[in-house]
Amino acid sequence: LLQQRKWLTRPQNFDNFMSALLTLFEVSTLEMWSEIMYATIDGTSSGNGPVRNNSPLVGLYFLVFIIIGSFFLLNLFVGVVIFNYNLEKRNVEGSTLLTSVQERWLQLQRMILAFK
DSSP states (O other): OOOOOOOOOOSSOOSSHHHHHHHHHHHHTTSSHHHHHHHHHHOOSTTSOOOTTSOTHHHHHHHHHHHHHHHHHHHHHHHHHHHHHHHHHHHHOSOTTSOHHHHHHHHHHHHHHHHO
16 A cells, blocks of 8 residues: 655756746745755755755855845845936936025025136
């Protein structure tokens, strides 16, 4: 009464290129990254079950990837925010905190400094 058993692959895996890209993207967002790292460390060849701490150097790869990937995503986010801020600042041409009288005074001061 023995039953043939088969190991199932996790949704996050490195079996093909697209799955690997999606898995690395998920790791870069820090979503369940530690579970993916531990599953990858325990991974063995195809069709075999996991072996605890089979590839410990994979953990170092994940840590380096997270540090570099997180900095890249953070810099990308900050860059987009600053770009949009500068774009809106250029569109407004002035400050929304100044009244029209203060705006005219500021323009007058700029004109006086331009003549000096």
